[in-house]
Amino acid sequence: MRKGSCNCGGVAFEINGPIQPPSVCHCGQCRKQSGHVWASAVVQQADLSLAAQDSLRWYRASxxxxxxxxxxxxxxxxxxxxxxxxxxxAMGALEAPTGLHLARHIFVADKGDYYDITDDLPQSAQ
Structure with missing residues (x-):
């Protein structure tokens, strides 16, 4: 089991199942939402449980x-x-140590012009 939360603790969660290797998203929406790139890992919805959700809000992104x-x-x-x-x-919301390692970069066709991707991880245009 892995645990995570937001900065204030108003949203807290647990993951009780496998987590896919994380990716870094360079799309314009993720950059605007996070302030730079967004690192995340995919889990089955059934494996994610919310321990606190009073301040959880959803934004219709598309x-x-x-x-x-x-x-x-x-x-x-x-x-x-x-x-x-x-x-x-969000990888940054998970309690350390995660035991996970970045696997790839996605939406690199949309990456910002103010940085370079300098690692050897696979890159996908979308």
Whole structure:
């Protein structure tokens, strides 16, 4: 089991199942939402349980996905596609040690012009 939360503790969660290797998203929405790139790992929705959710808010990011964040401290915690039974969880919200290692970069075609990707991880345009 892994635990995580937002900065203020208004949203806290547990993951009771496997976590896919995390990826770094460079899309414009993730950069605007997080302030830079967003590292997340995918889990089955059934494996994610909310221990505290009083300040959990959802933002409709597109016609097919929503983003979960804390309405008190503003921490960006989740990304969820409407047609999938998985949810992406912010790596920064997980308690350390996670035991996980970044696996890839996604949406690199949309990356900001103010930084370079300098590691050897696989990169996907989308």
């Amino acid at each position: 016609d097919s996905a929503r983003r979960g964040f804390c309405g008190t401290c503003g921490a960006f915690l989740f990304w969820q596609h409407d047609d999938e039974d998985t949810i992406s969880v």
